[in-house]
Amino acid sequence: MGYLVLTRKYRPQNFDEVLGQPHVTKTLMSALAKGRVGHSYLFSGPRGVGKTSVARILAKAVNCKKGIAENPCNECENCIAITNCNSVDVMEIDGASNRGIDEIRALREGVSYSPVQSAFKVYIIDEVHMLTKEAFNALLKTLEEPPSHVIFIFATTEPQKVPKTVLSRCQRFDFRILSNKEIFDKLKELIKLEKIKATDEALSLISSRAEGAIRDAEGMLEQLISYSEGEITGDDVRDVFGFIGNKLYLELFNGIKSSEGEEIIRCVEEIAVKGYDLREFTSGWLKFLRSLLLCKLGIEDITSTVSRDALVKISEDVSTEFITAVLNLSVDLEKDIRLIPYSPVYLELAMLRMSKIPALRDINTLIKNISNETLLKENPQEEKKERKPENDKLVIKAPENAQELWNAIITKVNGSTGKNFLKAFLKDAEPVSFEDNILRIKVPSTHKKHLDEDIHFLRGALKETTGEDIDIEIITYQQKIEPKLSDNSMVTKVKEIFNAEEFI
Ligand SMILES: [Zn+2]
Incomplete structure (x- = not known):
């Protein structure tokens, strides 16, 4: 028995075995069941998700000696030849290394000959987007009038690089990336079949590292089988693939x-x-x-x-x-x-x-705070009654002392260099009370954000003035704006421009 890598050994041999692409396989199966065969297909999607595997199954299904059916029999000589990659009628071409006009010309010549032992000549061109512009043009001529015995299956990871003229002549199937869970389950199945032991952590690490490509996951598992003695562990995976712990x-x-x-x-x-x-x-x-x-x-x-x-x-x-x-x-x-x-x-x-993201409070706390604030605005006295001083030592009594303190801060801030925005915003602020070592100030709601940003600066100014750690609480109010419509210069302007009159 020759050495057979996992990827080849467990390559899906019929549509039912293909992992995670039911939207593709179901459509193909139902068309095949009705005997409908297209002449050009485009399989697009990320690498390692089964595009070429599906192309080979399709090649078998159309060439199976038992006739076209949902799935190939995998037993007749045609099926076996395709599985072993030695069918004379199924050509697999790597678009990346055969991208020039000469290769495509040679291909076109071959296309005109009838298949040798099967019903169809199937050309599977992988990474088709790598073809040159001239090569695409040459190919297009064949695609426009394909001989009835020819089927093209193009596979690509970058469909956007395939010319529209080519795309429009193909039945397109988009393969999707596989989920970690799909890969994990598949690996679990594989180790069972291979009688290998591996921890769930190891399989989970592999699935996550494979980033949606089952082929990569199988390749990694293969490598780990030769690396580890006994059970494959998470540490093995980390050692071999340099995982960041x-x-x-x-x-x-x-x-x-x-x-x-x-x-x-x-x-x-x-x-x-x-x-x-x-x-x-x-x-x-x-x-x-x-x-x-x-x-x-x-x-x-x-x-x-x-x-x-x-x-x-x-x-x-x-x-x-x-x-x-x-x-x-x-x-x-x-x-x-x-x-x-x-x-x-x-x-x-x-x-x-x-690390500077403020420790965001959870939404319930936020809601609670908002409703407290609303309550406070409607009935500020109530909040005052509820609040009991935590210690008896009140530094200064409110509210006249609040004004005193406030004046001290303003002097301090205005005396400092820079902070021009803060200085401007402070003009609209008013002290409300000072108790329990908290100085409360009232500002228009539009100012709150800006003051919050500089609150540490204000606290610093307070500390310097009083030598105490005094907190600042900002209460907001909505500024009342009651413009008279006709006094508003914007309205006047609009009236001018549109030659309009007011109806109010
Ligand atoms: Zn067959």
């Missing part, structure tokens, strides 16, 4: 959620020192965050390479909003890293930026 992702997330710049810098240094590919790092980081988010939402994720316990532990004191915010910034990071893949400094910056 989840430990690093966990440490990095910890650094971000607790805003520990030093820890983040240390992690990025480790990534750089160990020579990890930054693109690979960020793509793994996205997967890690996704697993974290699913865990937080209580959704089972069997493809996660991090243990559920670790995910639960690290996410217990953060909100889904926080994880989503980190995930959002990381998606941008991934895009940028693709352009500058050798810049750990950029990675560091991006991670530090993430």
Whole structure:
């Protein structure tokens, strides 16, 4: 028995065995069952998802000695010859290495001869988008008037590079990327057939690394079988394929959620020192965050390479909003890293930026705060009554002292250089009260965002003035704007332009 690699050994031999492409196989089977055979097909989709396998099954199904049927018999001489890649009537051509006009001319000559032992001559051209413009033009002539005994099956990972004139003459089938779960289940089946032991973690790591391509997953499994003695473990997968450990992702997330710049810098240094590919790092980081988010939402994720316990532990004191915010910034990071893949400094910056995401409160707390605020606006006295001082030592009594304090801050801020926006916004702010070491100020709602941004600056000014740690609470109100319609210069202008009159 010759050595047969897994990919070849378990290549699907009929449409039912094809993994994850039912939208393609069902359509082809139903056409074949009705005896309908096209003359040119285009199979597009990512690499390693079964395009050439389906092309070969189709070649067998049309040439099977038992006649055209949903599936080939896989027993007759024609089927066997195609399976073994030695049928004289089925040609597999690699578009990347036979891309020129001469190759296509030779192909066209061959097309005119009748098949030797089958009903159809089948040309399977892989990576067809690699053909030159001239080669496509030559091919097009054959496609326009194909001999009845010829079938073309084109496969491509980049259909957008195939000329429209060619596309329009083909029946097009789009193959989809396989899910981690589909690949995981397939691997599970394979190890059972091969009587190999592998942990779920190992299979899950392989599935995740294969990125939707079953062929890659099978190739990795093959490599691991020769590498490991006994059971294949997650560590084996990491050793062979240089996986960036989840430990690093966990440490990095910890650094971000607790805003520990030093820890983040240390992690990025480790990534750089160990020579990890930054693109690979960020793509793994996205997967890690996704697993974290699913865990937080209580959704089972069997493809996660991090243990559920670790995910639960690290996410217990953060909100889904926080994880989503980190995930959002990381998606941008991934895009940028693709352009500058050798810049750990950029990675560091991006991670530090993430650590500045304020610990977002969960939505329930937010709703509670909003309703409290509304209550307060409607009945400010009530809030005052409810609030009991935590200690008896009130620094200064409200509200006249609030004004005093406020004046002190304004002087301080106005005396400082820069902060011109803040100075402008403070003009509209008014002190309301000062108690329990909290100075409350009232501002138009439009100013809140800007003041929030500089709140630490205001606190610093208070600390410098009083020597105390005084907090600032910002209360907002809607500015009343009641313009008289006719006084409004914009309205006047509109009236002028449209020669209109008011009806109010
Ligand atoms: Zn057959």
